[in-house]
Amino acid sequence: DIQLTQSPSFLSASVGDRVTITCRASQGISSYLAWYQQEPGKAPKFLIYAASTLQSGVPSRFSGSGSGTEFTLTISSLQPEDFATYHCQQLNSFPLTFGQGTKLEIK
Amino acid sequence: QEQLVESGGGVVQPGRSLRLSCAASGFTFSSYTLHWVRQAPGKGLEWVALISNDGNDKYYADSVKGRFTISRDNSKNTLYLQMDSLRAEDTAVYYCARAMGSERPLSRYFHYWGQGTLVTVSS
Numbered sequence: 001d002i003q004l005t006q007s008p009s010f011l012s013a014s015v016g017d018r019v020t021i022t023c024r025a026s027q028g029i030s031s032y033l034a035w036y037q038q039e040p041g042k043a044p045k046f047l048i049y050a051a052s053t054l055q056s057g058v059p060s061r062f063s064g065s066g067s068g069t070e071f072t073l074t075i076s077s078l079q080p081e082d083f084a085t086y087h088c089q090q091l092n093s094f095p096l097t098f099g100q101g102t103k104l105e106i107k
Numbered sequence: 108q109e110q111l112v113e114s115g116g117g118v119v120q121p122g123r124s125l126r127l128s129c130a131a132s133g134f135t136f137s138s139y140t141l142h143w144v145r146q147a148p149g150k151g152l153e154w155v156a157l158i159s160n161d162g163n164d165k166y167y168a169d170s171v172k173g174r175f176t177i178s179r180d181n182s183k184n185t186l187y188l189q190m191d192s193l194r195a196e197d198t199a200v201y202y203c204a205r206a207m208g209s210e211r212p213l214s215r216y217f218h219y220w221g222q223g224t225l226v227t228v229s230s
Contacts, residue, residue, distance in 0.1 A: 043202055043220035045220075046216065046219070046220075049216050095166075095168045095169065096157075096215060097154065098152040098154070099151070100151045101152075
């Protein structure tokens with residue numbers, strides 16, 4: 001199975017900050033990676049696919065990059081609604097797997 | 108707009124069975140791959156199963172293989188998850204999710220999600 005490791009697991013930041021979350025795969029997955037945002041008590045929301053393509057309607061302050069084994073999700077200027085948990089997901093091979101999540105909290 | 112609504116969750120004893128349903132609307136149901144994804148309390152997301160748009164191809168996580176069965180009825184726009192021999196570790200919110208399409212790689216992205224249904228396995 002392909003393991004995804006996100007870092008950090010917890011991140012404290014302020015409105016307006018630029019933050020970066022990293023997702024590392026245990027083996028190469030090309031660009032077969034997605035990012036999701038999950039608010040407490042809600043279903044995840046699809047943000048980015050193919051490692052760097054923004055889903056329609058997602059604000060441009062979100063961006064993704066990477067290929068192979070290392071990927072990043074960057075939020076250029078945090079807004080209050082961005083404080084949530086972020087999950088990466090690989091779709092290179094079965095079983096489809098997720099990272100453990102990164103909880104982004106208000107400082 | 109696209110909508111997925113899960114039902115069928117509840118409290119069940121270990122070893123018993125439960126069937127989850129996911130009613131879909133707002134899109135051409137038979138054109139998309141569908142998934143079940145679960146999330147144990149306070150934990151991360153875990154993919155459970157996939158079914159192709161025509162129902163012919165199915166894939167499962169090792170943790171549920173042989174115990175859970177995914178199926179769909181394209182005439183009723185409904186996805187199912189039959190869960191047998193339930194264990195305490197199956198306790199989770201179960202989400203149905205629609206893929207971006209029916210072919211790889213689009214079939215492996217979780218584009219739209221339902222609100223989830225809670226399954227609690229406890230004696």
